[in-house]
Amino acid sequence: MSTLSRKQREIQQRETLILDAARDLLKTQGYRQLTMERIAETVEYSKGTIYNHFASKEDLVCSLGCRCINNLIDVFQRAYDYPGSTRERYSAIGIGYSLYSQLNPFDSQYMQIVKNNTIREKVSRDKLAQMEQLEQKITGIAQDIVQEAIDCGDLDRKYQEKISTIVFGCWSMHFGALQLGQSDIPLHELGFSPVVKMLWDNTNVYLDGYQWRPFSREIDTDRWLTDISRALFRNEIAELQCAT
């Protein structure tokens, strides 16, 4: 049992090593340069060994995606624990998501890659199941806050049946906005302001539409943004300012 465990730990460790190498290669060289050969070379194992860990290149990228969702789950969890109104806590999720995307643009990139079904068809069943579970978990956190908002009266009881719709609305808005921002579409030339600011404004308006108290017009949303950011994502903010 002890040997097996050690073995498995080694395998686990190597898997992390490979994924780290892949992440770094992606970051420095781009997706086009990310080849199984290069990854193997970097970690000083042969290609065959890499294939003992991952069924295909897509499977590997999907694993990167899973790690990324795990990071996001942590972010969401922190937002969930924020000591504020339900609306603040829900907003905090969005803020965390935005910050994470800004800080790790490459993570967003493979999340995007993984969402493409051309890729998905080459990912192993197991990995897809694993990903689904993580997605369940992360959307669950958001849904819990909406439920709490209804329970405490911040959100009208009539929306009880709309919880998943509300979560989906924010998810799609964030996912769409950050992806459009990520892409090389020259939004600025099309007359658009910075994506994260628009996203924040739009999310507030959207939640106002659901009459989720307190309304954004009754409070200073910019203040919220800085307060939440400072309280929950101090490190992320610092890192972000470092980078620019």
Added chain:
Amino acid sequence: MSTLSRKQREIQQRETLILDAARDLLKTQGYRQLTMERIAETVEYSKGTIYNHFASKEDLVCSLGCRCINNLIDVFQRAYDYPGSTRERYSAIGIGYSLYSQLNPFDSQYMQIVKNNTIREKVSRDKLAQMEQLEQKITGIAQDIVQEAIDCGDLDRKYQEKISTIVFGCWSMHFGALQLGQSDIPLHELGFSPVVKMLWDNTNVYLDGYQWRPFSREIDTDRWLTDISRALFRNEIAELQCAT
């Protein structure tokens, strides 16, 4: 001059032929099976000739994307001309977008492919410029309606500076939602209802948030949906029902 023109017409014609073939291949065989060789075979020209038209495979797919935006411009234009309130007309754009995506899921697929910067880096400058122009045109239609809403008082004047934010909000929400719906993510298993319905509800709530009159709670939005669909997208609806 006349010869040149004939020549150019021939070239144009062949370009259409190639794109049609690519579209069909994509539809029937999927992106993985879409190869330059197969396209060449289908249109009975050699690979080299295809490369006289398109700088790379990505360039070709981007051209498909441009055609798709052109179709959408037509849809948007119809929505613009709808004889109703500004909010109805703006909603009509979203409906058209949703219907188009449902009817041409493969179009959405290469729109998604094209938005990825890994792809973009291999597309020729010219084609990207062309695409940008089309994007300018299509967002312009949406912005015009928002402007009209402000001018006629349906939307508060204080949002004058927010026009592009409002357009971006709807764009990102639709883009994100339809893409999430497109992907093989098992939304249903995650507890979500059909995407298009959620999108419609969310868009209404979002526009309510901006207090764009008339409010959705004052009117029968489901009625709107069917009325607009019937008036503008009769063919699309019919085709969609045929398909299922």
Added chain:
DNA sequence: CGATATTATGACGGAGCGTCAAAAAATGTC
């Protein structure tokens, strides 16, 4: 230590992109 099971390796087959020298077709000139 030798037998057996497990794991690692990298040469290889195959697919597909993009190129380019040569062939074919079109155009121009007399």
Added chain:
DNA sequence: GACATTTTTTGACGCTCCGTCATAATATCG
């Protein structure tokens, strides 16, 4: 119409990269 010149087409070829698998190396066990 015959020949020269330009343009277009072709497909064989080089190259990259994925994924496999027989073989080699290593580990485990009696």
